[in-house]
Structures are given as structure tokens and as C-alpha cells.
Amino acid sequence: MDATEVARLQDYLRTKFSVPNLTVRERANKDDSAEVYLGEEFIGVIFRDDEDGDVSYDFNMAILEIDLPERPTN
DSSP states (O other): OOHHHHHHHHHHHHHHHTOTTEEEEEOTTOSSEEEEEETTEEEEEEEEEOGGGOOEEEEEOOOOGGGSOOOOOO
16 A cells, blocks of 8 residues: 555544544555554554455454453343
């Protein structure tokens, strides 16, 4: 992905999720994906899919069970 595409994705995600400190960064030696950060915390990867001339993006975010807050049991 080039710098313009990364900036467009960043603008979209910031607006969609109302998170102004979300950043999308180019990946070294990769042209099909970009990294997503919340502040300085890495939260996921966006992959570009341009199959048959139709471009779409897939955002993958792994969530570890240990990072989830506890919920009271009823």
C-alpha cells in the first residue's frame, strides 16, 4: 500500500470508530498490508485484496483472553 492509501484508511478508521489517536502505518517490505495502532499499541493488520479488480480491505485484530476484563457472575 502506498502512503495515500494508508492515509485514506487511517482517515476512514478514525472517523468510523471516533478514535483520533488511531494510526495506520506502512509495513517494511510489505505492499499488501499495513499495521494499525491505538496510540503506540499495535492492535492489528489491514490486508488489501484486489482480486478481479475489486479492491477491499480486511482488518484482523487478535484479542487475547487474558486481556479481557472480568465480569461478575450472576
